[in-house]
Amino acid sequence: MSAEIIDGKQIATEIRSKLAEEIISLSSHGVPGLAVVLIGNNPASEVYVRMKKKACSDIGVNSYEYSFGEDYGEENLLKLIDELNNDSKINGILVQLPLPRGYDEKKVIEAISPLKDVDGFHPENLGRIVIGDRDCFQPCTPYGCQIMIKRTVKNLKGKHVVIVGRSNIVGKPLANMLVQKNDMANCIVTVCHSASEDISKFTLQADILVAAAGSPGLIKADMVKPGAVVIDVGTNRVDDPENPGKCKLVGDVDFEAVKEVAAAISPVPGGVGPMTITMLLENTVKAFRLHNDI
Ligand SMILES: NC(=O)c1ccc[n+]([C@@H]2O[C@H](COP(=O)([O-])OP(=O)(O)OC[C@H]3O[C@@H](n4cnc5c(N)ncnc54)[C@H](OP(=O)(O)O)[C@@H]3O)[C@@H](O)[C@H]2O)c1
CATH class of the missing domain: 3.40.50.10860 (Leucine Dehydrogenase, chain A, domain 1)
Structure with missing residues (x-):
């Protein structure tokens, strides 16, 4: 059976319309x-x-x-x-x-x-992520991934998440966010990177697999545990064979094959990308509240 599609665009639209209402309700400030x-x-x-x-x-x-x-x-x-x-x-x-x-x-x-760092890249905000203090600005891409994961898997307690990629903007903060003891997390986390000799040894154990390597088609169907949830962060521009001379956007996951194995999968485009910008908006509204003591 083909996987459920985790529609980042749809989730982003819902969150953005709530933010628009919130902004109207705060307009006196x-x-x-x-x-x-x-x-x-x-x-x-x-x-x-x-x-x-x-x-x-x-x-x-x-x-x-x-x-x-x-x-x-x-x-x-x-x-x-x-x-x-x-x-x-x-x-x-x-x-x-x-x-x-x-x-x-x-x-x-x-x-x-750090109080205006809505991208969540400042070491003070990242330090708060590490100690599980959510009273900070969470980096937008991992925060968007976390929301997509939580919407798909209601109870994350004890789920094994495998993240491929350890960058400061995606892999490392996401690993730290998902390992915390709260109901948006509480997972067991493994992080793979270019020194991981055979990543399939790890990816096959994942209940939730996050691909953030920047390598098109890296994750193949035989690297995914049947029934896993797959989040594709990869955003890669490759030649489009259907439109010679043009490029198209693909993720790190072989989408067509993996969707036949996974229980749920996010597409590229239309997955993590729209969520990243949405979390930037959410952080900006959060900063506005913080600066106005609301
Ligand atoms: N949709 C969005 O909003 C969004 C936002 C940010 C990034 N992205 C995309 O996500 C991807 C990753 O971005 P990034 O900034 O995190 O990239 P990055 O800084 O280049 O980091 C890539 C990570 O993947 C690891 N890696 C690369 N190839 C690998 C392989 N074959 N096996 C195992 N690990 C491998 C690298 O290992 P080493 O550490 O050992 O080098 C590194 O940790 C890119 O395609 C980027 O465009 C999308």
């Missing part, structure tokens, strides 16, 4: 504001910034774009972040990554106030 900073002209970053700005305007968040050429310089960027940290109309600050060569991403991320 003002409007949440998100600063989006883009340095350079990376085409993928430009697309992401456009999508984030549209998502903001759709639900009533004010977005403020700060776009500069590559030559803007780290010193100016740090000065801008300092101004945004002290600007009361700005509740969240997002610096679109990757930054061009010559910018120290670590320094830039750490310059953002």
Whole structure:
């Protein structure tokens, strides 16, 4: 039997419409504001910034774009972040990554106030994730994955989650979120990476398998336990054989084959992607509440 499709787009739409209502109900306090900073002209970053700005305007968040050429310089960027940290109309600050060569991403991320770090990349927010303090900004992609998982598997207690990928923005925070003792988690977590010789040894044990490696088609049907829940974070641009000269977006999972083995699976596109932007919006509204003591 073919797997249930975990429709990230649908879940995202539901959450966004609730956020839009929440923003209306808070309007006597003002409007949440998100600063989006883009340095350079990376085409993928430009697309992401456009999508984030549209998502903001759709639900009533004010977005403020700060776009500069590559030559803007780290010193100016740090000065801008300092101004945004002290600007009361700005509740969240997002610096679109990757930054061009010559910018120290670590320094830039750490310059953002942890109270405005709606991407959840600041070490203070990540440290809170590690100790299970949810009173922080959770990084958007793992937070979106966690919600998709919780909606699919009601009781997560004791479920074995295997995550393929250990990046600071996906694998590591997600592992830390799912191992906590709360009803959004309480899982047993295994993390695989490029030093894992035979990942199928681990993936075959997964009740919940999360692929976040950035390797198209890495997860094949014979690597998935029958009845598992599969979340595909991978976003890879590959040549589209049906449209010569064009590209298409695929995940890390061989979707067509794995959907015949898994109980539930998220597609690419239409899975984790829309959830990531939604959690950015949720974090921005959370920051607005925090800054206005609501
Ligand atoms: N949908 C979304 O909103 C969203 C958000 C973020 C990322 N993504 C996508 O998710 C994917 C991962 O992103 P990322 O930023 O986490 O990537 P990353 O920083 O490149 O990390 C990839 C991780 O996967 C591991 N890995 C790579 N190939 C592997 C293999 N064959 N076997 C086992 N482990 C392997 C790497 O191991 P090492 O640590 O040993 O190198 C690394 O830990 C990308 O396709 C990215 O575009 C999507």
